[in-house]
Structures are given as C-alpha cells and as structure tokens.
Amino acid sequence: MLAQFILVSKLIGVILRKALFQLRWNLHRIIHKHTYKKGDKNIVVIGASFAGYHTARCLANSLPTGYRVVVIEKNSHFQLTWVLPRFSVVAGHENKAFIPYSPYIKAPDGACVWVHDSVAAIEPQEGTGRVQILSGEWIDYEYLVIATGCTAELPSRVNWNSKEEGMIALQGQQSRFDCANDIVVIGGGAAGVELATDLKSYYPDKNVTLIHSHSMLLGNGFGAKIHDVVQKEMQRLGVDLVLGERPAIPDELTGDLVLKDRTIHYDCLVKCIGQKPNTDFCRFLDSSSFTPSGHLRVQETLQVHDEKHWNVYAAGDVINESIKNGRSAMEQGQAVAENILRSLQGRSLMKYRQQWWEGLTKVTLGLGKSVVYMNDGQTEMTMTMKGQKTELDSAAVWKHLGASPYRDEMYT
C-alpha cells in the first residue's frame, strides 16, 4: 500500500513538472513568434506521427532565424493507432482515427513546410545532405530527423496513405469479423489483447482464440500484475487463451491451426505480430547502426549510432528503446529538437534516458473496460476502469493535436 502511495506521488510530481515545462514553453513560443524571421536552411523531419509531429512542433517554435522545418509525411492524416483494434470491430467511428494535420504545429509564418510524399533515398554530404522523395524531387538538409516508426497490418497500423482508403480498410475488417464464426488472433501484445477482448465482448457468440508465443501477455515493459488482470478478464469474457505456442501460420483464409495438444478451426485469422521498422531508405548508415530486428541504434543524444552522420537524429518506434509508445516517442522528439537547437548554438548536447513514467499504459479489455498500468522498476500497479466511450479518447487526442473533433473539413 505504502509502495503504491509512493508510486502515485512520484507520478503527481512528474505531472507537475510537465505542467511547469509547458508553461515555460508557451512563454518561449510567444517570444519566438515575434523574433523569428523565415529562411531556407532546412531541418528535415521524416514521418509525422507521435515522434516526428512533436519534433516538428518543438523545432518550428524555437529554431533561429534563417532555419525552417520541412516535414515529409506520406499519410494525408495523422493516424491514431490505439483506436484501430476497436474501430476494426465496431462500425461507425472510422473517421475518428484520421486527424487532420497542421493545427498542432502553431508556428510562425514560414517556420514549417509540409511535403506530402514518401522518402525514397537519403544522400549525405559533408556536414549536410539531401533527401529524395518519390516524386523524384531532392530536398536539402542541414539536420535530418528519422521518425518513420513501424509498418504492420491492421489493427496495429493502417497501411494506407489516405483517410478514404484507411476507412475502407477498417470497414473491410469489420465485415470480415461480422461474417466469421471462429476467429483466431495471433500475438498477445497490446494490439492482439485489445482486438481479442473487443471481438469477444462485441460478438459474445463467436469463438475467439488468442495465441501468444510467450507465457506472459503484452511483452517488454509489462509485468506479472497486468498479465494476471488481462488473463482473468479474458476468462470472464470467454476468450480462448493459448500461451507459449508458436504454430505455423497457414496462407489459407480458412482452415486449421495445429497446436501442441489440439487443432483449432478458423474462418478468420488476424496477425497482430511482426511490426517492421521503416528503415529501407537508411542504407547510407553503417550496418552496425541497425539491430537484428532492423531498428536504428542511437547514441544517448539520439544521434544515429554511425558517428560520421552527427547531424542525423532518430526518435520513436524506429529506434532501439525498450518502451515503445506515443508518450515515449514524443519525449524523444522533444529531446531531438532540443539537441538540434543546442548543436546550432554550439552548446553541448543533452542525454536522453528513458524514464519509468514513459511506460504508463492503458490497455482496453473489451467494450467499456480497460486497465491502466505503471511500473517504476520497484512497484507495479494496475487500475481497472469502467465506462469508457466506444470511440475511446479519440476526441481528446483530436483536441490535443489542435483539431476540432471530428470536423475534418475545417482543415482541408
């Protein structure tokens, strides 16, 4: 009990420090707005999700005169990942996962330029470099930020660039589930747990099986306490949970999965495994800059591991940090922006170290129920919550990103 009290007190301390930081930042932003004059020296940010969008916002509101941020993003809208399992199951909310870009940046005129395209190649030069986009155009950079995250299938990522295509993909998933009777979800990370529990609470009469290769659900950064809560809730809902199995996954849309002690039939199979970091265009980096999984190794300053490229930074799910979530991606984005600024000013760079509170997580456990988890390395704590809306916190995220829920037409 005392340990939990200490943990909550530590969290309150973090929240107060963050509020103070925000206050100072707002003041700084007002001063910057009145002193900044636009220029054409580029700090290029590739990818505008949690890591890149936040990096761009921090930079565009603090860069010295003469510099500007160029954001290169292939998606038409910010794609909100954590509503994807829910909106893959429940119809009528798909539009809420696609948040219009731009109002979050709030920068002075000319401080931020958007390029809607994919980066195909990077060509570093002595102390500078250039980026090629799919249209063939080259864009010069003084500093480069790689924030390209990961690719996966629904319900972990949308995998389509436009809002319209993304909404159709979500509707396609809903129809697949609606027509199926025996649904198998592979992978017991956040996406798999949220999808399986949503499916079973929305369709109690369908058979839903979750197969996970490890003995504990959710994986890195999570402990035994949250595993127990999730497992109990799955039992209550009637999800068939299979732990410690890695069956061969057939290509057929319908068929049988052979487990150690039984065979299960499926007419719908969803893979919630195998997120792949987007680093195909990073071939200019030394091979030691990549982990075996393809994530980018970074220094404590968030510069890439390859010291020849001191002006290239990386943040978010694309890098090799143990906690992978939106909060942590934004913390890293902020640290990258701070270090680019320090580098421009000739000051020494700060070191980023992942903090326990960056791992604070909420996992949904079917419609109207979720569990919040935190762990400071000494104490684990879970808190079960009831009564959330079907759309989860979509509206709050729209507002946080400066957009009016759900009025996309205001920004196009």
Ligand SMILES: Cc1cc2nc3c(=O)[nH]c(=O)nc-3n(C[C@H](O)[C@H](O)[C@H](O)COP(=O)(O)OP(=O)(O)OC[C@H]3O[C@@H](n4cnc5c(N)ncnc54)[C@H](O)[C@@H]3O)c2cc1C
């Ligand atoms: C089901 C699920 C639930 C989750 N729940 C939570 C939660 O409750 N809280 C939380 O904080 N986190 C949660 N997460 C984790 C969170 O979504 C990720 O950690 C976060 O999205 C990482 O952000 P990112 O900016 O690093 O990368 P990503 O979100 O992967 O985004 C990368 C961006 O880069 C762009 N891009 C990629 N390649 C290129 C290219 N070549 N050219 C141009 N643009 C490119 C992409 O279009 C995309 O916009 C959840 C994840 C999943 C899957």
